[in-house]
Structure formats: C-alpha cells, structure tokens
Amino acid sequence: MRILKYFFLLILLLLIGITVYVATQKGDFEIVKSAIIKTPRSTVFDYVNDYKNWETFGIWMHKENNMKIEYPTKTAGVGAFSSWKSDFGTGAIKTYFVQENDNIYQKTNFNGTNATIFWKFKDTIGGTKVSVLCKGKMDVLTKIKIFFKGGISSVLTDVFEKSLVKLDKTLAFEIKTYSIKVNGIVQRGSGYCIKQTVSCKIKNVSKNIKIILPRLVRFFKKNNIKMVGKPFVLYDTYDLSKDFVTFSVCIPTEKQIFISAVSDMTTAEIVPFTCLKTTLIGDYSHINEAWKKAEKYIVDNGLVQNFAGKYVEVYVKTIDDVKQPSKWVTEIYIPVFPKVSVVQPLVPVIKTEAQTVEPVSTPAEIP
Structure with a gap:
C-alpha cells in the first residue's frame, strides 16, 4: 500500500515538474x-481571401x-x-491588409x-506557390495544453500542411468542374428593385459586386424589406476598348420602394424584354466563357x-446557398429581337373531278 502511495506521489511530482517546466518556457511561436x-x-x-x-x-x-461559424x-x-x-473553444479572425x-x-x-497570419501568393511553374506564416504568443494555460499534444510547432505544422493539400484538391475539383448551357429564347418579366450603380475597370467588376x-x-434586413427574387446585375455600359463598365447590383422588391435622395441606393422598375438565356453551373470565374458561348449562339442562329x-x-x-463552387448557378440574359417567322402566302388550290392540282411557278392554263 505504501509503495502505491509513493508511486502516486511520484506521478504528482512529475506532473508538477512538467507543468512548471512548460510554464517557464517561452510562449512565442512562428510557423511557415x-x-x-x-x-x-x-x-x-480570391478563394482564400x-x-x-x-x-x-x-x-x-x-x-x-x-x-x-x-x-x-x-x-x-x-x-x-x-x-x-x-x-475546443472560441476564436475569431479579421483581415487588416x-x-x-x-x-x-x-x-x-x-x-x-x-x-498574426500572413499569406503570400506567387506565380510559379505549374500554378501558384502559396506560403502561410503564423506568428504569435501563447498564454500559460495554452502552453500546458499544447505541450501534451506534441507542442505548438507540431500541431500548427500539421494543420497548415493538411489545409494546403486540401486547398489544392478543393480548387482542382470545385473550380474546374462546371457546365454551360444555352437555354434559348425567354421572356424576362417586369417588377421593381433596389439597386446601387457603380463604374469601374472591367477587371474590378467581380470585386465590386x-x-x-x-x-x-x-x-434590406435593416429596413425589413422583403426580397422577392435572387440578386442580379444590370450592365449599362461595357466598353472593352476603354476598359470601362457601368453596372447596377439589384435585388427585386415586392413593390416600388421610395428611398431618400441622399442615399447611394435607388429604386428602379424592371422592364420586361425578350432575351437569350444561358446558364452557368460552377464557379463564377467561368462567366466570360459563358458570355462568349451565348454570343456565338446568337451569331450561329x-x-x-x-x-x-x-x-x-x-x-x-451563390456561396451563401452552398459552399461548393461547382454547384453555384448563374444565369445570363442577353436582350435580342424576337425572331420573325416568315409567313408563306396562301396558294390557291384548283380542284377537278379526278384530281387536285397545286399550281407551279408558272400558272397552268385552265381548260
């Protein structure tokens, strides 16, 4: 019994010694x-951002x-x-630069x-070199907890290595898996919306959206306004030669909403029109290809x-509906004139007792 008592005492002293040792070590860490x-x-x-x-x-x-989250x-x-x-606890993260x-x-x-976490992105052969630096300082309790898990360097190194591998696999599948379908001629309905208009360089469209x-x-949430449809963008000006675009980000409303004149948001009426519909299923980075396919369809037809x-x-x-980019859905509507059907003139039919004769290009002589 006495041996067992000494054994537990030894274990206790060992734990106290380890705790004191860990607590007196520097809490600074830096992982790359x-x-x-x-x-x-x-x-x-864009994905990491x-x-x-x-x-x-x-x-x-x-x-x-x-x-x-x-x-x-x-x-x-x-x-x-x-x-x-x-x-395992609570946490928060914020972007400063x-x-x-x-x-x-x-x-x-x-x-x-x-x-602090610092991400660096650099072009390289085969893709992008992504480097992540994590630097910080642990409190005493964290130092003791992390010691029994192998140490902060071991834990964070494993986390970053596996996360970067998963990032590569995710982007390889999610970004590259997409489809584009030209649906055909449809009618866009009427209604109202609240919008904000901006002008910028073409490359900054996605960022501004x-x-x-x-x-x-x-x-909408602050003013308790009901959304009656999915958000959309109206392109007013798109000038490739000048690298200039003016567009409005819009959300449909149930009725016309009157907004203060000092606001940068305005209310607008949605005008119905005939258009060609094209659907992109996948990441938004393929939107230019979808536009080109739609425009080719217009020419070909x-x-x-x-x-x-x-x-x-x-x-x-969008990302608010489903996290996987391969499942995002974007619809494109290009205004077109309705295709006019050529109406063939009615051709008279001449009947005889024996047969029915249809006129040819040169009218036959009637007996």
Missing part, C-alpha cells in the same frame, strides 16, 4: 509552410467538433471578419492566444441583339 497549388494565382487569392470558403479546406473546421456582412477584403465556437493577388495580413485569437451585394442585403435592352446576370445559387 508552403505548397504549390495547381490553379492560377488570381483564383487562389473570402472566409466563407475556409470551411472547404480548413481542416480545423470539422463538423464533428460541433463548430458553429458566424459571418458578418463582409467576409472578404480589408475589414472582413469571422468568429466561431466549438468543443490586402494586396490584390499578392498577400493577405490577418489577426486571430483562439482561446486567448493571439497570432462582392462589396456592394452584402451592403444591399444588409439594407441569326439572332440580333437588342442593344437598347439590359444585359443581366442573375445569381441563382
């Missing part, structure tokens, strides 16, 4: 990991951990934010441990574009 992602740099950057995409590649975001209106770019709760297609600087806190659309959604009409993109399914 890199990987080659076989996807173009701009696509990889939006916190809503992290669920598809962050291996720490497992549903079995009962993780509940909250997203504010802004989830991409400077000021983007996300927070979470799980069986972004250099487009080059780097992202973020700060995070998990169970009281603060850290991501900024404006969440603002519109927040405006002898249709004529109605340049007085509005060119429209409707976002039927």
Whole structure:
C-alpha cells in the first residue's frame, strides 16, 4: 500500500515538474509552410481571401467538433471578419491588409492566444506557390495544453500542411468542374428593385459586386424589406476598348420602394424584354466563357441583339446557398429581337373531278 502511495506521489511530482517546466518556457511561436497549388494565382487569392470558403479546406473546421461559424456582412477584403465556437473553444479572425493577388495580413485569437497570419501568393511553374506564416504568443494555460499534444510547432505544422493539400484538391475539383448551357429564347418579366450603380475597370467588376451585394442585403434586413427574387446585375455600359463598365447590383422588391435622395441606393422598375438565356453551373470565374458561348449562339442562329435592352446576370445559387463552387448557378440574359417567322402566302388550290392540282411557278392554263 505504501509503495502505491509513493508511486502516486511520484506521478504528482512529475506532473508538477512538467507543468512548471512548460510554464517557464517561452510562449512565442512562428510557423511557415508552403505548397504549390495547381490553379492560377488570381483564383487562389480570391478563394482564400473570402472566409466563407475556409470551411472547404480548413481542416480545423470539422463538423464533428460541433463548430458553429458566424459571418458578418463582409467576409472578404480589408475589414472582413469571422468568429466561431466549438468543443475546443472560441476564436475569431479579421483581415487588416490586402494586396490584390499578392498577400493577405490577418489577426486571430483562439482561446486567448493571439497570432498574426500572413499569406503570400506567387506565380510559379505549374500554378501558384502559396506560403502561410503564423506568428504569435501563447498564454500559460495554452502552453500546458499544447505541450501534451506534441507542442505548438507540431500541431500548427500539421494543420497548415493538411489545409494546403486540401486547398489544392478543393480548387482542382470545385473550380474546374462546371457546365454551360444555352437555354434559348425567354421572356424576362417586369417588377421593381433596389439597386446601387457603380463604374469601374472591367477587371474590378467581380470585386465590386462582392462589396456592394452584402451592403444591399444588409439594407434590406435593416429596413425589413422583403426580397422577392435572387440578386442580379444590370450592365449599362461595357466598353472593352476603354476598359470601362457601368453596372447596377439589384435585388427585386415586392413593390416600388421610395428611398431618400441622399442615399447611394435607388429604386428602379424592371422592364420586361425578350432575351437569350444561358446558364452557368460552377464557379463564377467561368462567366466570360459563358458570355462568349451565348454570343456565338446568337451569331450561329441569326439572332440580333437588342442593344437598347439590359444585359443581366442573375445569381441563382451563390456561396451563401452552398459552399461548393461547382454547384453555384448563374444565369445570363442577353436582350435580342424576337425572331420573325416568315409567313408563306396562301396558294390557291384548283380542284377537278379526278384530281387536285397545286399550281407551279408558272400558272397552268385552265381548260
């Protein structure tokens, strides 16, 4: 019995010794990991820049951990934010600096441990070299907990390595899996909407849509306005030669809403028109290919574009509906003139007792 008592005492002293040892060690840590992602740099950057995409590649975001993630209106770019709760604790992350297609600087806190995360994106043979640097300082409790899991370096190295591998696989499938279908001639209905209009360079269209659309959604929620359809974009001007575009991000409303004149949002009427519908199922990065396929269909089928009409993109399914980009749905509507059917003139039929004779190009002589 005495031996057992001494044994437990020895174990207790050992645990105390380890705790004291770990507690007196430096809590600073710095981890750097890199990987080659076989996807173009701009696509990889845009994907990592939006916190809503992290669920598809962050291996720490497992549903079995009962993780509940909250997203504010802004989830991409400077000021983007996300927070979470799980069986392992609570955390939050915020973006403080972004250099487009080059780097992202973020700060995070998990169970009281603060850290900075720096992403670097660089073109390389075969795709994009993505490097991630995580640097921070642990409190005493975290140092003790992480010690029995192999140490902070071992844990974070494993997390970043697996996440980068998953990012590569996710982008390889989700971004490259898509389909485009020209549906044919349809009629766009009438109605009302609230919109915000902006002018910019063509390359900045997608970025501005991501900024404006969440603002519109927040405006609807704040003012208790009912959305009666999916968000869409109206293109007013699209000048390739001048690299200039003017477009409006819109959300349909049940009726006409009157907005203060000082607001940058306005109400508008949706005018019905005849158009060619084309559907893209997949990531929005393929939208230009979908437009080109639609325009080719117009030429091949002898249709004529109605340049007085509005060119429209409707976002039927987005990241807010489903996380996988391969399942997103975008519809394109190009205004065209209705195809006029050629009406054949009625040809008289001459009947005799024996037969029915149809006139030929030179009228036959009637007996």
